[in-house]
Structure formats: structure tokens, C-alpha cells
Amino acid sequence: MLGRWCPSLQTGPQIAKNDSITLTCNIGSTNVERYSWYRDNERINGEERSFIIGKAEEKDSGNYQCQAGTSGRSDPVRLSVTNERVILQAPPSVYEGDPLTLRCYTPYYTAQNVTFLRDNVIISSSLTDTLTLVGSMAMNGTYKCKKNLQHHTNHYSPYTSAETVITIQELFPRPEIRADKDGVQEGDVLTLSCHTALNPARGATQLQFAFYRNGHNVQGFSSSSNYTIQSARPQDSGNYTCDTAAPSVSVTKGSPGLSIHIHGGTLRDRRYTIENTIRLALAVCILLSGSLLSYCHIKRQVN
Template identity: 45%
Template sequence: MWFLGALIPGCAAVRPVVIFSPNYYNIFIDESVTITCNTGPAAEETQTYYWYKDNDTIHRDQQSFEIKFADESDSGDYQCRTSTGDYSHPVRLDVSYEYLILQRLPTVYEGDPLTLRCHNTTGYPGINTVFYKDGEVIQSSVTDSVLHIDKVDKSVTGTYRCTRQLLHRDDNTYHHYSAESKISVLELFSYPKIKMSPNTINDGDDMFLTCDTTLAPLRDTTELQFAFYRDGRNVQEFSVSDTYRVLSAQLEDSAYYTCDVRTSTDNVRKTSDMLYIHIRLDYTVQNIIRLVVSGCILVIAVCLIFYHNKPQHEAPSDSGR
């Protein structure tokens, strides 16, 4: 299996990402597309690139290559890897021979901008574009064939369709066409869970709270920031640290705790469920001994005070004898 090559001794695994330019997962026959293995700014320029389509090796060794005149045989799942890194996730490319297609990004995550393009094949001028979501009209224009959403969330998930009139020059009349695409907005990171360590906290113990979340594999380099709250009041501002520490926790630290996770641009933010933490009195043998000793000292102190303040009776005089 060629997947064994993903593990290279002595090298840190860096997962590349396959990117299309233009960045649509579907194109027409005879259109061109450039496919790039994006390894990030820290990658070495001298490394070797390996390409795969539908798990079969493509004989390309450069970081980018161009398909100049695409045909249906170019449709498939594309992956890449480098000599010092891991395999990318597969990205789908579809090559169509239809008159009209609805173009969109290969993958869409929470917080991303989204552009939908009602794209007609060359030689057939188009007018009167209408966009639908789940059967409802969301945009119509005589000339504009693009729908743009600045920032998406899970509510954008749905079935999108566009209609457009295309001019057939052979009879000089407009014909009505339609194209459809299902869009699923993927979760950028999971809803956080606030976790406590250790499992039980006695007064005087150090307490650690962790805001636990998981990034989507294709976005695992996204910078996240974390904040913590006690009974709704902020106790740690947003930072890259996912841990809140309380030194020598006391009974008054018993409270409901939550945490927030956000992207560095704050375009996606999520809050954990509340976690109630009860700080317990420490009833260990050592503390019981301390309490007993303290009680004894208190009793002795009270006795001394009582004895010191007790009235002293004078002894009888010998003069009366």
C-alpha cells in the first residue's frame, strides 16, 4: 500500500492541502484548472511532490500543474504528499459537459465566505439569473450570475439551484436551464467541553480547567483562542492557552464554570456547557489532627485566661491570735 509512505523516519509530518485555481470543484470540458499542493510558508522549497488521482499515481513531480483542456477523464479525487510530509485529504474535481453548472468551493467551513457562480458554457451568452435555496428565491439579477455570502454558518447548509436563460445562436432564441448543488457547511471546530483536573478538588489544592475542542482536519492549523468564566464573570481573557489554573483553591471557588473558543478573527465562536465545581473541605487524618490540636490549644488558652482572671482570696492574719 502506498499509504505507508506517509510515515517518514526523522521528519515531522506536515499535512498539505490540495487547492484548485479557480477554486471551484466543478468546471466545463475544455476549461483549464491549476492544481496546487499547498504546504504552507514553512515548507522547504527543495522537497519532492507526489500526486495521486483516485488512489493511483499521477506522474507529476512539481508543486503545481495545469490541466489545460479538461475532459471527463480528469474528474476524480486528487491527493498529494511531499517527501517530508503526510498525505493531503482528497479533493474532488468534476468536469461537466452540461450547458449550465452551479460552481462552488470544494469544501465550506463555518466562518468562510461563500461564492456561488451560475456558470454557462462558452458560446452561449446568458441573462436573468435566479438563485434558490431549498426551493425559495434568494437572489435574482438580469446580469449578475454570482451569489456571495460574507460569512457562513450551519444555517447555510441546504440545496442550492440556479436558473439562467442562454442564447442559442442557431435559432437566436433564449432557452431556460437549471443547475443544482448541495452545500454542507462543515464544522470548523467542535463545541468545547470544559474539563477539570484532578477529578476532585479539596481546599488548598491546585485546580486546572481545560477547554477541550477539536479542529477539522483540513483546518488544523487554524489559530484558536480560549476564555474562561466563573458564574458568568470572566476570569481569564481570550488567549492561546486552553487551560485556566487556580492555585490553592478555596471554598469560595466553588461555582459554575464555562469556556469560550473563538478564531483569532472572532468570526466563529462557541461556548461550552456549564460545569459546577465543588471545592471540598479536606477531611484527611492530617487535617483532623490539626483540628484536634487547634481545639486543645484553644481549650488551654481559655483555661489560662479563666485562671488569670479568677479572684484571689487573702490568707487569714495572725494578729488576731
């Protein structure tokens, strides 16, 4: 399906000459008899779900796409074959909460002291080639790595990889909490809802929602994006927020606050108004009855 799937790489899109690389066509189903592969929009040999390059050459660089049966082509994925001494292998993008694995690869030299940088700021220094992070929106940026390469016995020189731009795809935006009515009166039914939108490409991800009043939990995490107060009371007034979570990838985002004020005393005031109206009507009836009796009595005396 065009625009929804793309081939996946077993490493990052940067590889060294003579390396082996496997591309896999991820289309959501494995029950496809025939696959088609394209490089830079030209058909290439390969009818299996996985496309293997046994010994990469520079001519293998390009934008790769796959097609399952008669479906549309996938989104392209870029593969670059390079002779660089230091290669940063990293996915061009990952989703929030997914692992982001960086590899500082030196195919031709013995190396030591690995440093990873984002936007020219050091994020890790170690002796290992790989660094695994958890994707978050704050990790968008330009990455590179440095290594000391051995040229002669006990002689090392620093080298830096080419820069790679990594994009973190948002799983869902910050939620917004909404009320189903304004001017809530005591005794009203009030429903609050937690609104967000899951990225369509991750439609299988389950979201859960929780609600808070003045920072205290009033409804724990569940699949329901609604919180209902069946009979609102003045003590239900406060600042309401909601959290949206994707437990499978440990991503949680909170909404801005929504101030809710329950106008109290309305039912009591209505009862008092009705009672006072009845009293007033009775008083008027008594007064009119008394006046009528007095008038009749006076009229008899005159006659």
C-alpha cells in the same frame, strides 16, 4: 502525505468544455524538485507543482491526485467536465470560518437573475454570478443555482444547475469546561480547564480561551486553556463557562456550564475546633489538678 493534503482547484470541481483549469499540489512545502500527477490512479504527464488543462474535454473528468517527491499520494479531488447550460462551481468542502464562494456559471449563454439555493431553500437572489459566505456547520447541504438564459432577443428561459453537496469541515468541537477536583473547600487551589481538539489538518491554527462566571468574564482570551483560583472563596461559587476562539477565521464556540460551589467557613471552623479542644484539655487539667489537691488535703487531715 496520504490523507492529509489534496490538490486545490482555481475554480470549483465542475467546469465547462473548452475551459482552462489549474490544479495545484498543496503539500505544505515548495522545496520539492519533482511532482507526479495521477488521474483515476493512472500516472499522467506533469512534473510541476501546478497541473494545467488548457482546453478541457470530457475525458479530463476524473479523480486527481498529486505526489511530491517520494511522499505518499495526496487525497483525491474530483474534476468534472460538463456541457450543462448552467454550472454551479463550488468547493466540495471548506473549513469553518473559511470563505465559501459559489459561482453560477453559464459559459455559452447570456444570462440574468441568479438564484442560489441550499436544500431547495433560496439563500440569495441577485444579478451577480458569485456569492461568498463564511463557512459554518449550519451550511452543510445540497446546493444548486438558477439563471434565466437568453435564447432570442429579450426572451429568457429559466435553467437550473445540477446539485452539488457541500460539506463544512469542523475546525474544532464545542469545548467542555472541567474542574481539577470535586468538593472544593474554602482556601483550596482550584484549576478549571477548557477542553477541545483542533482538526489535525488545520494544526497551524492558533486557539485562544476565555473563562466566565455567571456570564461575567474572569479571564480574557489568551493561549492558556486553564484558569486557576489560588485561594477559593465562597464568592467564587457560580456557573462557569469557557469560550474557545480561532481569531484568524473568526470562529468562537462556548462550552456548557459547570456549577462550582465553594464550601465556606471551613478554615474558621477548623480554628474554632482547635481552640475548643485546647480549652477543653485545659479545663480537664485544671479539674484533675484541683481534685488531686483536694484529695491530698483531705488525706493530710485524716492522718
